[in-house]
Structure formats: structure tokens, C-alpha cells
Amino acid sequence: MNIFISANNTDKGKTYTTLKLIETFSKLGYKVGAMKPIETGVKEKPIDGEKLLNQVKKFNKNFENITINDIVPIQHSLPAAPYVSGEVDFEKIKNAYKKIKPLCDILLIEGAGGILVPINKNFKMIDFIYFFNAKLFLVIGSNLGMINDFLLNKFYLETNKISFTWAINLFDNSYFEISHPFMKQFNPLFIQKDLDKITQKLLKK
Numbered sequence: 001m002n003i004f005i006s007a008n009n010t011d012k013g014k015t016y017t018t019l020k021l022i023e024t025f026s027k028l029g030y031k032v033g034a035m036k037p038i039e040t041g042v043k044e045k046p047i048d049g050e051k052l053l054n055q056v057k058k059f060n061k062n063f064e065n066i067t068i069n070d071i072v073p074i075q076h077s078l079p080a081a082p083y084v085s086g087e088v089d090f091e092k093i094k095n096a097y098k099k100i101k102p103l104c105d106i107l108l109i110e111g112a113g114g115i116l117v118p119i120n121k122n123f124k125m126i127d128f129i130y131f132f133n134a135k136l137f138l139v140i141g142s143n144l145g146m147i148n149d150f151l152l153n154k155f156y157l158e159t160n161k162i163s164f165t166w167a168i169n170l171f172d173n174s175y176f177e178i179s180h181p182f183m184k185q186f187n188p189l190f191i192q193k194d195l196d197k198i199t200q201k202l203l204k205k
């Protein structure tokens with residue numbers, strides 16, 4: 001099973017969440033792998049990719065000899081959408097995938113930014129769900145502004161008949177005063193307390 005992790009924007013907790021999903025699925029007995037096909041803003045080394053690789057190695061010994069370049073095949077230095085930061089060689093991504101996929105039961109694939117971030121003229125971040133035949137998990141950051149972001153993502157995904165599982169990443173408790181009175185109608189799950197429910201939903205869907 002492949003799961004593509006996206007978010008309502010950059011810096012909303014995709015890596016943070018993916019680290020927790022690696023641990024939770026691993027403790028359920030699955031061999032878990034992770035990749036970030038494209039990381040931008042890479043100075044010396046891909047920071048998100050390194051966190052993912054270290055976490056995977058804690059639980060999955062099949063990844064012992066896997067390197068950062070295997071799980072982050074495309075690395076660009078400009079911190080921007082891939083469309084802007086440089087060319088993306090999809091063959092390289094495919095080859096990395098072929099190497100990693102046999103090492104795990106569940107592969108968590110982290111995007112960059114949100115679902116419509118452009119990669120090139122014909123390919124945007126959400127298109128990775130077709131490329132990898134992956135389920136979509138959407139992280140929604142809890143800050144002011146998330147209601148509009150959530151509704152836009154929901155509208156786009158439902159209009160395009162893309163099913164998704166989502167949860168709120170709580171940065172602080174102000175969410176309960178400023179956003180939850182509206183959001184509660186959607187019965188949100190939270191990364192901080194609902195990982196078991198989230199993983200069960202992802203396994204079922």
C-alpha cells in the first residue's frame with residue numbers, strides 16, 4: 001500500500017506527521033518505508049528526507065543500506081515549487097521507487113507544499129497519487145486561516161472525485177477557540193490524539 005502525504009500548505013506538518021505514521025504503522029507490525037520524491041530548499045542535505053530515513057531505519061532493517069539519495073531522488077536548492085526550482089526527472093523517481101518498494105508493506109510518500117504545487121507544465125503534486133497509485137492523506141495545520149484552506153482542498157478533491165483521509169495538526173490550543181466552533185461539524189481527527197483511528201482509516205479505505 002502506498003500513501004501520499006500532502007497538506008494545506010508548506011510547513012504545516014507533513015514531515016512531522018509522516019514520522020508519527022512510520023512509528024504507528026511499524027508498531028502495528030507493518031514494514032514501513034518512506035520517500036520524499038522531490039525536496040526543494042536543500043542546502044547541504046535534504047533535511048526532511050534525513051528525518052524520514054532515520055525514522056524508517058529505527059523500525060525497518062530492510063532499509064539498512066538505503067541512502068538519502070535513494071529516498072529523495074530529486075533535490076533542488078531553491079526553496080520553491082519544483083516548477084520554479086528546477087527540472088524533475090521522473091525516470092529517476094521511478095527508479096528510486098522500484099528500489100524502495102520491495103522493502104516495505106506500506107510506503108509513505110511525502111509531497112512538497114500543498115496539492116496543487118506545480119512540478120512542471122503538465123504535472124502537479126496531487127498527480128503523484130496516480131503516479132504511485134497511492135491513497136491521499138491530507139494534513140491541515142491548525143492556525144488561523146485553516147478553515148478556508150480546508151474548504152478549498154475539500155472542494156477541489158471532491159469535485160475531482162479524489163477520496164482522502166485528513167487530520168488536523170495542532171500547533172497550539174487557540175484552534176479550539178478560533179476554528180473548532182466551525183470545524184467541529186466535520187468531526188476532525190487530530191494527529192496528536194487520533195493516530196490509531198487515522199491508521200485504521202488508511203488501512204481500510
Ligand SMILES: Nc1ncnc2c1ncn2[C@@H]1O[C@H](COP(=O)(O)OP(=O)(O)OP(=O)(O)O)[C@@H](O)[C@H]1O
Nearest residue numbers: 007009010011012013014015016112113169170171
Ligand atoms: N504539532 C507540532 N508541534 C510542534 N512543532 C511542529 C508541529 N508540527 C510541525 N512542527 C514543526 O514545524 C516545522 C514544519 O513542519 P514540517 O517540516 O513537518 O512541515 P512540512 O509540511 O513537512 O513542510 P514542507 O512543505 O517543507 O515539507 C518543523 O520544524 C516541525 O518540527
Ligand SMILES: C[C@H](N)[C@@H](CCCCCC(=O)O)NC(=O)O
Nearest residue numbers: 010039040041079080081112113
Ligand atoms: C521549500 C518548501 N519547504 C517546500 C516547497 C513549497 C512550495 C510551495 C509553493 C507554493 O505553494 O507557492 N519544499 C519541500 O517540501 O521540499
